[in-house]
Amino acid sequence: MADKLTEICDTKREEVAARKGFATIADLDDRATQESAPRGFEAALRSRAANGFALIAEIKKASPSKGLIRPDFRPAEHAVAYERGGAACLSVLTDAPYFQGHEDYLMDARAACRLPVIRKDFMVDTWQVAEARAMGADAILIIVAALDDVLMAEIEAAALERGMDCLVEVHDEAEMDRASRLKSRLIGVNNRDLKRFVTDLGTTERLAPLAPDGTLLVSESGINSHADLQRLSRCGARTFLVGESLMRQPDVELATRALLTGI
Ligand SMILES: O=C(O)c1ccccc1NCC(=O)[C@H](O)[C@H](O)COP(=O)(O)O
DSSP, rough: OOOOHHHHHHHHHHHHHHHGGGOOOOHHHHTTTTTTOOOOOOHHHHHHHHSSSSEEEEEOSSTTTTTESSOOHHHHHHHHHHHHHHOEEEEEEESTTTOOHHHHHHHHHHHHHSEEEESSSSSHHHHHHHHHTTTTTTTTEGGGSSOOHHHHHHHHHHHHHHTTTEEESSSSSSHHHHHHSSOEEEEEEOOBBBEEEEEEHHHHHHHHGGOTTOOOOOESSSOOOOOHHHHHHHTTTTEEEHHOOOOOOHHHHHHHHHHHOOO
């Protein structure tokens, strides 16, 4: 897995190097003490998945594959709509160059609702983990394809010591094997092939049996309907990360409810 992801991570390393000049990890940890404690991202998903489908609803303005997705982008309103529609957690993109994200979107969304929030970004440095907590994030994303084993474990440790959860994202069998060596047991299979930008729900079906014991499996990307949730549940996935198909709907609350219930 390389290409676009490599390009995004190279850009991210440059961005982080520049941002580090403005705040040390100690500064960020100090700022984090003024934030509310982590809300329990994984626990919220596990409790919802025990009784049905658990949704991580994504607040996504744009993407490298589709450009602008939501012209009338209002993160706080979308957060409330997702919560009312039945989402268990939120995902908020904070990457600016490729997704038009911003840390303010995460802070505004989290302040508007009671849901736990994952900072959806490309983690390449432990500094970003402290930054995530300082902006209020309850969880971070670890993209296995973007990191070596040592850095991946350091980023996970930095999140766990701050009380945050990690969603560990994989795209293939080798990455599932590497993910299984981490402590976290919240593993996401990304159905999007980052070389060709096509999505295939079959990726989750192929990798689901390889997840280590105790895993809460999350199927990510390219999910459009309740029928997709039903199909994916047959391979054991009861937790889903959905962005574009919900963000394109005029009534986000209604669309979220329809996705979860089929009604
Ligand atoms: O969304 C993209 O085009 C993309 C491109 C390159 C790297 C990552 C990308 N997406 C990040 C995500 O993981 C998705 O935003 C998330 O899984 C939701 O997917 P979707 O429901 O298809 O919007």
